[in-house]
Amino acid sequence: MTTKIRDRLLVGTILSAVAFTTPVVAQTAVAAQTVDAEAQPGDIVVTAQRRSERLQGVPIQIQALTSATIQNAGIRTSGEALSLTPNASFDQGNTYKSTFITMRGLTQINNADPPVAFVIDGVPQTDQTQLNVNLFDIERIEILKGPQGALYGRNASGGAINIVTKLPGNQLGGFANGQYSNGDGIIGSAGLSGPLIDDKLLFSVDGSYNHFGGLVRNSFRGDHSDFIDHDWTLRGRLIAKPTDTLTIDLHGEYGKYQASSNYYSAVFSGNPNDFVDPQFNLPGSASGRNVNVSAKIDLDLGFATMTSITGHTDLTQVNRADLDYRNPVQSPSGIFGLGFQAGQGQDLKLKTTSQEFRLVSNGHERFRWLGGVYYLHTDRDFRTRAFVDLNSDPAQIDTPALLFANKQESNKNNAYAAFAQADFDILPVLTLTGGLRYDEDHRNQNDLIGNIQRKKTYDHVQPKVTLTYKPSSDMLFYATFGTGFRSGGFNAPTVPIPDFRAETLQNYEAGFKAQFLDRKVTFNGAYYFENVKNYQYFYVEASSASQVIDNIDKVHIQGIELELSARPVTGLEITGAIGTTLSRIKDSATASDIGNRTPRTVPFSSNLSAQYSVPISDRVNGLARLDWQHFGKKYWGADNVDIQTPYDLVNLRAGVEFGNFGIFGFTKNLLNDKYYSEYIPTKYSGLDVALGYHGRPRTYGVEGRIKF
Template sequence: MTQSFRDRLVLGVATLALVPLQAQAQSVPDQTADDVPGEIVVTAQARTERLQDVPIQIQALSGETLENAGIRTSAEALSLTPNASFDQGNTYKSTFVTMRGLTQINNADPPVAFVIDGVPQTDQTQLDVNLYGIERIEILKGPQGALYGRNAEGGAINIVTKQPTDRFEGFGNLLYGNGDQFVGSAGVSGPITGEDLVFRFDGTYRQFDGLIRNTFRGDKADFVDHDWSLRGRVIARPTSALTIDLRAEYGEFRAASNYYSAVFSGDANDFVLPQFNLPGSAEGDSLNLTAKIDLDLGFATLTSITGHTELTQKNRADLDYRNPVASPGGIFGLGFQAGQGQDLDLKTTSQELRIVSDDDQAFRWLAGVYYLHTDRSLRTRAFVDVNSDPAQFDNLGQLFANKFEDNSNNAYAAFAQLDYDIVENLTLTGGLRYDEDRRKQTDILAGTVRKTSFDRVQPKVTLTYKPASDLLFYATYSTGFRSGGFNAPGVPVPLFDAESLQNYEAGFKTQFLDRKVTFNGAYYFENVKNYQYFYVDASTASQIIDTIDRVHIRGIELELAARPIPGLDITGAIGTTLSRIKRSSVAADEGNRTPRSIPFSSNLSAQYAWPFTETVNGLVRLDWQHFGKKYWGADNVDVQDSYDLINARAGIEFGNVGIFAFAKNLGDAKYYTEYVPTKYSGLDVAIGYRGRPRTFGGEVRVTF
């Protein structure tokens, strides 16, 4: 047994020791109406509603579903949603969210609103979240600008953590897998002074030696040295009408970064391993503070949500993604190797104030105001690599590109939504939001300052018809807006425009066979103006955001959930995203699909839980995800073939102790989560970011 494994084993035992092993006999719970598919309660529209009564296509994943599927990150959760993907690329925390054809790009706002306990996460480095102590995740598809504001073009992801409880309870979880992967998490909740003052404390830790081998260095390119976070939460109820909810979370990480493979063949289906000489790594920390206050006014609830985030990250990596032995000519044949690095410092403060009327009336309303201040400092350097040491980033004599910028913005918004029951089963909903985004960029090295602003009115109108308690039809016109901004100083495209869209959607939600079957679906059409996309000029270390004049996107979404027999749950979904570039400054791209688009995706999950005895229960779960062809660039030259991911999990529970085995990517499918051809990478070779190979292991879970 190695020392590192022994240390992790001791830590794992200590983690589980946080949870008293008060194993009590528990039988399989009765399958009540609240357990059937579709009977999930959500807060997608700032009020508590039954999922099947909300005229939006929503994928809702409960905390129990996340545990049973072995989902531990927001990326894994989104992969269960058709017409959506959550890819990793670039730095350790950098992600690429794509929903209904609208995609994340580097150094720009995300195409979806990403909200944790009511607080928006505005930077792409904030979206890859470790999931622990989660109540549920709500994934809303389609523009949600009227309520969620700027950047909610593709939809919204609403993560709700577990609240403190008025009785003592907790959990502990320990996972070990191949690649010497160790994940531990634990939490405890209970009263401080009775039910009016309660607390919750959760934490998680991850370490991973990696599975993707660097063929030149001989080490693993995808390691995680450590990634941990702690979250504390206190809820106080001084009076029956007032609730104060305080939350704090802090985390640190150090892990692999930018482990792209040089793809000399230029073939998006040539899945090669990394071979760079300069090791890539990223390290950082984050602090999140939230204060939520709810005041019951009798006729409505007044809510204040204040959020503050501080985040720092340092990234060092190879730039040419090759080595001096296999490529002695170096980057662009100039005779030298090259490295890169970025230092990011992000601070955000947000404030939302809203008032929501009571639900028990034919006319329902809500209104609010919102403010966000962001400071984002980014230092970017490219340097001549002479010794494979990342510390060369600090040697000014070796730099051939040096940029240092500070971007700040103040965003203001006012919003309202009205629901009116025209008759008992026909409801008209109208929403309106005004967003203004004032941006300022300072070139710290040159001392120059640029300012601009973007604003947009975002209306939404929905007509909902409910002829029966388990049947709903809706038609929606909605809009979305993603702010524009500045590229780095000295970039050929100094300013990129705001992206906006109009969405036309019709859908249905239905349940039958005594609510044992849920079937939902929608058709949508999006007219996008100034579609944002990304490319790189490596010779100047310039990351450039530009726009495509006009894009049309249409598609369908169908979701089915069924419980044919007690204990067996089956869910499946398909989605299509058929995009077309209608007008572009690059005439040859017109008629093509948009970058990173996947025209067809689907998934299927089956879970069976049954009692072995009165005290022992079994669980088997299988998840299948199909990703169709992926078009990496606007020219549609580089297309990745379709692939499938199969995840499996099985185990038994002895009262409140569970033992499970798992495997992810069971078929060891090979794919890139990001592929950048030379036309868009700015390099003299294409690069690809390898997807995670097959992982497997065991897990122990304890609850009390």
């Protein structure tokens, strides 16, 4: 399809869908417990700053996805939610659970901390494998852009993602959703919640299941390389309210999965816009399980609320895959022309325990404050092997004579933090906010093969200051200075670069939020400038099966974000947003990279969401929705040689609701645009061939849901 024809089809699709067009930021009723006096029915209330506030009254650029938006847009994963946010992307690559979050130019790297704080019901998710979450029974997702270190601490340089699940209530009820799509895709979820003792003891139980036959064909094996055999989760929750001032909230979750892994295509042309099928001979697979438990205790002391949040995670993953990503028939010379094929495998065991104590002042007085302390302990055992592949059997990894790389490491990390934030209304229309956080990480790595220990401590003070001017309840201007910190750490044993430095950031930002015409039109925007020191990035050294993290000495990033939403007529809501990320490498050990854009940068992105809801009869409502995401050029490496051309993802969804039952048809990636969600040039792959990881092709199907 030519660009001209594709663009005409895209515009035509949009114009026809606008006739049925909710903004991504849908509205929800104000929570009863909100303390923001300016909130009105229909406003979104968020807890981004650890207290309930009206979204439009928070001096942060926030994308808030309510339960209605998540349901109506057919959002099933945290990745799909983040992709609706300009200046942010959620790519997949490497193993089944590996993800690459990029926000405002700061990007995820393998085997290290993410660039954003990722929190579910107050519990931080600290590992790369924990970020691709299956969403069901979700109350709200808050995506905060810009450094949030003062409140969210380490790894919040790019922003924070706050996921809030639904609370059970006093009414017994439940839900069930089922979806079938091409590629033999089956997704289901169901749940039940209600009271065991009215107002005193509430419960919820729910679960999800995912199966996918695959759509990315392996041209050598003849099967599909992107399959999901199973991925299921069971979750339980118990809320006890023994007194009017005490609430105890207990969570438990268990999940297992078995799916495809590392389904890279060997791109012999070295062109990131040459989309070829995978052709490897050794099948890739990943299997794992996870256990998550948490306890949240809220005690109202009158003048303030004390909160304790305890979380524990125990997860494992076993990964097996091809290493040369070719086959002995079409590439008999093998890896590096050495005459043999190669395979790889990684075994991961991760345990984390976290504890936070927080005290937040009650009410909405002239002076508001909060403070707290935080602790995180991490045990991470990781084994990596590379082996000579004689027969395409992943079990060869356990044959010592075939191994040519064998690394096994044990990592322990103790992280400590203390934080505080205060708001003071200098005038009724002018507020000064100050925040401060101190983070300290103690890292310890033990090379179990070479019996070598390494220890290092990283620490940083993160201040934040914001001045907010509210000339009216519907208009806000702010200027802010904030900082970010991503801890340094150790690469795997025997890697030529033994460790990487901590990444720090200073952010200068000015923005506004405004609503007009009885809050039917919302217009928000911001300009930001980031000064980043020791920018962290990632590459592979395939000959030793090493994944390497390194630093770029100094980077400048600046950009704008604009969002406009409107409700021009009853039932019709439209949102459009754009974001720019203009990064420049200012200082680097690789002199030729100076002046270039940073890896994985997308300088321009935008989206359009439109939804139309109309009553068809007294008992039947119709719903139609369009989501269009545009991704501009993508610069894969710091040398800026490999650039992926722009692409568009268009999703359509339409259906009817009969009371508590609904049935919908949908398509995602309507135009079947091809793109790589990860592309690794030879310079950064360590192989003699570039690698590309296919994005999801066009999918379509039907979905039914019921509430009772």
